[in-house]
Amino acid sequence: MSGDHAHGADHTHTPDPADPAIRVEAIESLLVEAGLLDPARVDALIERYEHDLGPLNGARVVARAWTDDAYRQRLLEDGTAAIAELGYGGAQGEHMVVVENGAEVHNLVVCTLCSCYPWPVLGLPPSWYKSPEYRARAVREPRAVLEEFGTELSDEVDIRVWDSSAEIRYLVLPERPAGTEHLSEDELVALVSRDSMIGVRLAGTGEPA
Amino acid sequence: MTGVHDIGGKAGFGPVPVDDDVLFHADWERRAFAVTQFAQGAAGFNTDAFRHGIEREDPATYRSATYFDKWIRNAERMLVEGGVLGADAVTAAIRGEAASETPTRTTDAVPAQGRGSIRSPETPPRFSVGDTVAVVAHAASVGHTRLPDYVAGRNGTVAIINGGWIFPDTHAHGQGESPCWVYAVAFNAGDLWPETGAAHTVYVDLFEPYLSPTMESS
Numbered sequence: 001m002s003g004d005h006a007h008g009a010d011h012t013h014t015p016d017p018a019d020p021a022i023r024v025e026a027i028e029s030l031l032v033e034a035g036l037l038d039p040a041r042v043d044a045l046i047e048r049y050e051h052d053l054g055p056l057n058g059a060r061v062v063a064r065a066w067t068d069d070a071y072r073q074r075l076l077e078d079g080t081a082a083i084a085e086l087g088y089g090g091a092q093g094e095h096m097v098v099v100e101n102g103a104e105v106h107n108l109v110v111c112t113l114c115s116c117y118p119w120p121v122l123g124l125p126p127s128w129y130k131s132p133e134y135r136a137r138a139v140r141e142p143r144a145v146l147e148e149f150g151t152e153l154s155d156e157v158d159i160r161v162w163d164s165s166a167e168i169r170y171l172v173l174p175e176r177p178a179g180t181e182h183l184s185e186d187e188l189v190a191l192v193s194r195d196s197m198i199g200v201r202l203a204g205t206g207e208p209a
Numbered sequence: 210m211t212g213v214h215d216i217g218g219k220a221g222f223g224p225v226p227v228d229d230d231v232l233f234h235a236d237w238e239r240r241a242f243a244v245t246q247f248a249q250g251a252a253g254f255n256t257d258a259f260r261h262g263i264e265r266e267d268p269a270t271y272r273s274a275t276y277f278d279k280w281i282r283n284a285e286r287m288l289v290e291g292g293v294l295g296a297d298a299v300t301a302a303i304r305g306e307a308a309s310e311t312p313t314r315t316t317d318a319v320p321a322q323g324r325g326s327i328r329s330p331e332t333p334p335r336f337s338v339g340d341t342v343a344v345v346a347h348a349a350s351v352g353h354t355r356l357p358d359y360v361a362g363r364n365g366t367v368a369i370i371n372g373g374w375i376f377p378d379t380h381a382h383g384q385g386e387s388p389c390w391v392y393a394v395a396f397n398a399g400d401l402w403p404e405t406g407a408a409h410t411v412y413v414d415l416f417e418p419y420l421s422p423t424m425e426s427s
Binding site: 014015020024027029030031037042045046050094110111115127133134136140143148158159160162168 | 215219272275277298302
């Protein structure tokens with residue numbers, strides 16, 4: 001393979017080979033030179049996962065479940081099929097299980113071994129979800145973790161933590177906030193934060209999806 | 210393999226960085242996300258071999274490197290082991306030098322045979338919802354596993370039969386898909402970490418080879 005590269009002898013500084021930004025650029029260039037990669041496909045993949053997929057998909061699923069009880073039942077019985085009714089599915093969502101939060105039960109999702117996350121409904125995970133602190137602590141002390149997100153639950157609430165250790169992906173169906181009976185399905189979408197579908201916050205709090 | 214990545218339930222970690230909320234911190238992280246996936250394809254690695262690549266990171270580097278730094282280091286590892294690039298190719302390219310090492314495939318990884326990871330096991334599920342099961346004390350191999358250490362050797366209760374899947378422990382090493390059942394197994398946090406006084410339930414998706422009947426149920 002050719003050693004030619006854009007970082008040539010004309011530069012007065014030496015690129016640091018340990019810098020990951022330099023390294024990813026070099027790897028991409030080598031794959032392109034070898035005819036193994038089209039840079040346009042890199043751009044398209046980034047565009048898809050950063051903008052096309054995202055928690056708005058999950059929020060639509062949740063708002064539908066809040067307004068259509070038959071849909072809610074189907075969602076809890078076969079999450080993958082019910083989510084597919086709204087057109088969502090694919091990589092990292094081959095088999096999705098939906099767990100329902102309510103007054104007595106609160107579910108929380110983590111991946112202790114890496115960063116598994118339901119891409120078709122939530123997009124890519126935020127940095128904190130991949131942090132060692134969240135991965136280590138969510139299973140052991142979920143109440144303390146929830147409090148760091150400003151989520152305080154009564155001692156009576158049954159907390160269930162789901163560790164995504166295989167290929168099943170979990171989505172939390174948050175509890176519909178009180179006083180929202182007059183809102184339409186579209187209006188409810190705005191109340192469903194990404195974090196409420198991971199289970200670290202309640203719906204109606206945090207940034208909209 | 211109980212590696213440096215297997216941190217569920219470990220004590221001593223500080224606050225969750227709840228304000229570190231972004232998907233990417235810099236443009237190179239976007240490139241790393243995409244380029245690493247194409248590198249996986251070019252190197253002929255499956256998802257399980259990909260994950261095992263990250264788990265084989267030097268432990269000190271695993272702890273200190275950022276998430277997408279680990280990805281791009283894994284991209285290079287896969288391309289070198291897959292025989293796409295020589296071991297010195299990336300560093301040489303950055304320095305504007307010619308690579309001297311010949312690309313040689315050294316991995317036993319193979320691409321997945323067919324789409325996705327759902328497969329039909331040859332036998333019906335060994336366990337039913339409500340069964341008490343014992344988790345093996347250690348993973349069967351020194352290689353890749355999806356058995357988190359914090360439930361190894363513990364007893365739990367089958368909550369859901371979650372379908373049939375490729376077995377990562379063999380698939381990561383080119384030893385076949387070995388389809389098997391996966392169960393969501395419920396564990397009492399008070400049993401896992403009695404010192405914490407915790408009363409919640411932890412559900413872990415476990416592959417059937419990790420499980421056996423308990424003394425009471427057998």
